[in-house]
Amino acid sequence: MFVHTVFFWLAHPESQSDRDALKAGLESLKSVKDISVAYIGKPADTRRPVVDHTYDFSITLVFADRAAHDAYQVHPVHLEFVAECAHLWNRVQIYDAVS
Protein backbone atom coordinates (compact mmCIF):
# COMPACT_ATOMS: atom_id res chain seq x y z
CA MET A 1 0.00 0.00 0.00
CA PHE A 2 0.99 3.62 -0.50
CA VAL A 3 -0.57 6.22 1.82
CA HIS A 4 -0.35 9.84 0.68
CA THR A 5 -1.37 12.28 3.42
CA VAL A 6 -1.61 16.01 2.82
CA PHE A 7 -2.36 18.79 5.29
CA PHE A 8 -3.46 22.19 4.05
CA TRP A 9 -3.23 25.55 5.79
CA LEU A 10 -5.52 28.11 4.18
CA ALA A 11 -4.17 31.52 3.25
CA HIS A 12 -7.44 33.02 4.48
CA PRO A 13 -8.92 30.60 7.03
CA GLU A 14 -11.54 33.19 7.93
CA SER A 15 -13.05 32.92 4.45
CA GLN A 16 -15.95 30.50 4.31
CA SER A 17 -15.95 30.68 0.51
CA ASP A 18 -12.28 29.65 0.46
CA ARG A 19 -13.08 26.75 2.79
CA ASP A 20 -15.95 25.69 0.57
CA ALA A 21 -13.78 25.95 -2.53
CA LEU A 22 -10.97 23.83 -1.08
CA LYS A 23 -13.44 21.26 0.25
CA ALA A 24 -15.06 21.02 -3.18
CA GLY A 25 -11.66 20.68 -4.81
CA LEU A 26 -10.68 17.89 -2.44
CA GLU A 27 -13.98 16.11 -3.07
CA SER A 28 -13.33 16.30 -6.81
CA LEU A 29 -10.19 14.19 -6.35
CA LYS A 30 -12.30 11.20 -5.32
CA SER A 31 -13.20 10.65 -8.96
CA VAL A 32 -9.63 9.56 -9.75
CA LYS A 33 -9.83 5.80 -10.22
CA ASP A 34 -6.21 5.25 -9.17
CA ILE A 35 -7.25 6.05 -5.58
CA SER A 36 -8.29 3.04 -3.50
CA VAL A 37 -9.70 5.01 -0.56
CA ALA A 38 -9.90 8.73 0.22
CA TYR A 39 -10.48 10.38 3.58
CA ILE A 40 -11.05 14.14 3.70
CA GLY A 41 -11.00 15.73 7.12
CA LYS A 42 -10.69 18.74 9.36
CA PRO A 43 -8.86 18.90 12.71
CA ALA A 44 -10.49 16.92 15.49
CA ASP A 45 -10.80 18.64 18.84
CA THR A 46 -8.13 16.44 20.41
CA ARG A 47 -5.60 18.66 22.16
CA ARG A 48 -2.24 17.27 23.23
CA PRO A 49 1.25 18.70 22.74
CA VAL A 50 2.01 15.97 20.18
CA VAL A 51 -1.13 16.69 18.15
CA ASP A 52 -0.87 19.29 15.39
CA HIS A 53 -4.37 20.73 14.99
CA THR A 54 -3.33 23.95 13.24
CA TYR A 55 -4.12 22.82 9.68
CA ASP A 56 -7.46 23.52 8.00
CA PHE A 57 -8.02 20.44 5.82
CA SER A 58 -6.44 17.05 5.37
CA ILE A 59 -6.71 14.35 2.78
CA THR A 60 -5.46 10.82 3.17
CA LEU A 61 -5.30 8.92 -0.09
CA VAL A 62 -4.62 5.20 -0.11
CA PHE A 63 -3.20 3.66 -3.28
CA ALA A 64 -2.47 0.05 -4.13
CA ASP A 65 1.13 0.93 -4.90
CA ARG A 66 3.55 3.64 -5.91
CA ALA A 67 2.55 3.34 -9.55
CA ALA A 68 -1.06 4.22 -8.72
CA HIS A 69 0.14 7.22 -6.70
CA ASP A 70 2.32 8.37 -9.58
CA ALA A 71 -0.60 8.06 -12.00
CA TYR A 72 -2.72 10.19 -9.63
CA GLN A 73 -0.06 12.90 -9.47
CA VAL A 74 -0.31 13.53 -13.21
CA HIS A 75 -4.04 12.78 -13.56
CA PRO A 76 -5.94 15.68 -15.18
CA VAL A 77 -8.35 15.87 -12.22
CA HIS A 78 -5.44 16.31 -9.81
CA LEU A 79 -3.71 18.83 -12.04
CA GLU A 80 -6.94 20.80 -12.32
CA PHE A 81 -7.32 20.73 -8.54
CA VAL A 82 -3.85 22.21 -8.09
CA ALA A 83 -4.43 24.82 -10.79
CA GLU A 84 -7.79 25.85 -9.35
CA CYS A 85 -7.04 25.65 -5.63
CA ALA A 86 -3.34 26.33 -5.04
CA HIS A 87 -4.07 30.02 -4.42
CA LEU A 88 -6.27 29.01 -1.47
CA TRP A 89 -3.48 27.65 0.73
CA ASN A 90 -0.23 29.09 1.99
CA ARG A 91 1.25 25.81 3.22
CA VAL A 92 0.94 22.13 2.48
CA GLN A 93 2.69 19.34 4.35
CA ILE A 94 2.86 15.93 2.75
CA TYR A 95 3.82 12.52 4.10
CA ASP A 96 4.12 9.51 1.79
CA ALA A 97 4.27 6.09 3.42
CA VAL A 98 4.71 2.65 1.91
CA SER A 99 4.14 -0.74 3.44
Next chain:
Amino acid sequence: MFVHTVFFWLAHPESQSDRDALKAGLESLKSVKDISVAYIGKPADTRRPVVDHTYDFSITLVFADRAAHDAYQVHPVHLEFVAECAHLWNRVQIYDAVS
Protein backbone atom coordinates in the same frame (compact mmCIF):
# COMPACT_ATOMS: atom_id res chain seq x y z
CA MET B 1 -14.83 8.97 10.18
CA PHE B 2 -11.92 9.80 12.44
CA VAL B 3 -8.39 9.42 11.02
CA HIS B 4 -5.56 9.27 13.55
CA THR B 5 -2.14 9.55 11.90
CA VAL B 6 1.08 9.21 13.86
CA PHE B 7 4.67 9.64 12.68
CA PHE B 8 7.53 8.24 14.71
CA TRP B 9 11.18 9.28 14.73
CA LEU B 10 13.37 6.60 16.30
CA ALA B 11 15.85 7.55 18.99
CA HIS B 12 18.33 5.14 17.38
CA PRO B 13 17.35 4.80 13.72
CA GLU B 14 20.55 2.86 13.07
CA SER B 15 19.35 0.03 15.31
CA GLN B 16 17.66 -2.76 13.37
CA SER B 17 16.44 -4.32 16.61
CA ASP B 18 14.77 -1.03 17.57
CA ARG B 19 13.13 -0.89 14.13
CA ASP B 20 11.93 -4.45 14.49
CA ALA B 21 10.59 -3.75 17.99
CA LEU B 22 8.64 -0.68 16.92
CA LYS B 23 7.29 -2.44 13.84
CA ALA B 24 6.13 -5.35 16.02
CA GLY B 25 4.55 -2.94 18.48
CA LEU B 26 2.68 -1.16 15.71
CA GLU B 27 1.50 -4.47 14.29
CA SER B 28 0.17 -5.43 17.72
CA LEU B 29 -2.20 -2.46 17.61
CA LYS B 30 -4.13 -4.04 14.75
CA SER B 31 -5.79 -6.39 17.23
CA VAL B 32 -7.77 -3.51 18.74
CA LYS B 33 -11.31 -4.00 17.51
CA ASP B 34 -12.15 -0.30 17.73
CA ILE B 35 -9.91 0.27 14.69
CA SER B 36 -11.69 0.08 11.33
CA VAL B 37 -8.55 0.09 9.17
CA ALA B 38 -4.84 0.35 9.99
CA TYR B 39 -1.99 1.28 7.64
CA ILE B 40 1.58 0.92 8.90
CA GLY B 41 4.28 2.44 6.72
CA LYS B 42 7.76 3.76 6.22
CA PRO B 43 8.77 6.80 4.15
CA ALA B 44 8.30 6.41 0.44
CA ASP B 45 11.14 7.59 -1.76
CA THR B 46 9.18 10.58 -3.00
CA ARG B 47 11.34 13.68 -2.62
CA ARG B 48 9.79 17.12 -2.87
CA PRO B 49 10.22 20.16 -0.60
CA VAL B 50 6.66 19.70 0.69
CA VAL B 51 7.20 16.02 1.53
CA ASP B 52 8.51 15.19 5.00
CA HIS B 53 10.37 11.89 4.67
CA THR B 54 12.45 12.22 7.84
CA TYR B 55 10.29 9.98 10.03
CA ASP B 56 10.96 6.29 10.51
CA PHE B 57 7.49 4.78 10.84
CA SER B 58 3.93 5.91 10.40
CA ILE B 59 0.58 4.50 11.34
CA THR B 60 -2.74 5.68 10.00
CA LEU B 61 -5.70 4.42 11.99
CA VAL B 62 -9.22 4.90 10.73
CA PHE B 63 -12.07 4.83 13.25
CA ALA B 64 -15.79 5.03 12.74
CA ASP B 65 -15.99 8.01 15.06
CA ARG B 66 -14.37 9.90 17.91
CA ALA B 67 -15.77 7.45 20.45
CA ALA B 68 -13.95 4.54 18.81
CA HIS B 69 -10.72 6.56 18.80
CA ASP B 70 -11.16 7.40 22.47
CA ALA B 71 -11.74 3.73 23.30
CA TYR B 72 -8.53 2.85 21.43
CA GLN B 73 -6.52 5.42 23.38
CA VAL B 74 -7.27 3.66 26.66
CA HIS B 75 -7.34 0.11 25.29
CA PRO B 76 -4.91 -2.20 27.14
CA VAL B 77 -3.18 -3.16 23.88
CA HIS B 78 -2.47 0.50 23.12
CA LEU B 79 -1.33 1.23 26.65
CA GLU B 80 1.00 -1.77 26.52
CA PHE B 81 2.39 -0.55 23.19
CA VAL B 82 3.19 2.84 24.70
CA ALA B 83 4.71 1.28 27.82
CA GLU B 84 6.85 -1.13 25.82
CA CYS B 85 7.85 1.08 22.89
CA ALA B 86 7.96 4.71 24.05
CA HIS B 87 11.67 4.44 24.79
CA LEU B 88 12.28 3.61 21.11
CA TRP B 89 11.29 7.02 19.74
CA ASN B 90 12.40 10.55 20.48
CA ARG B 91 9.58 12.28 18.63
CA VAL B 92 6.03 11.59 17.61
CA GLN B 93 3.83 13.86 15.53
CA ILE B 94 0.09 13.24 15.51
CA TYR B 95 -2.70 14.55 13.32
CA ASP B 96 -6.34 13.78 14.12
CA ALA B 97 -8.89 14.48 11.40
CA VAL B 98 -12.65 14.16 11.38
CA SER B 99 -15.08 14.15 8.52
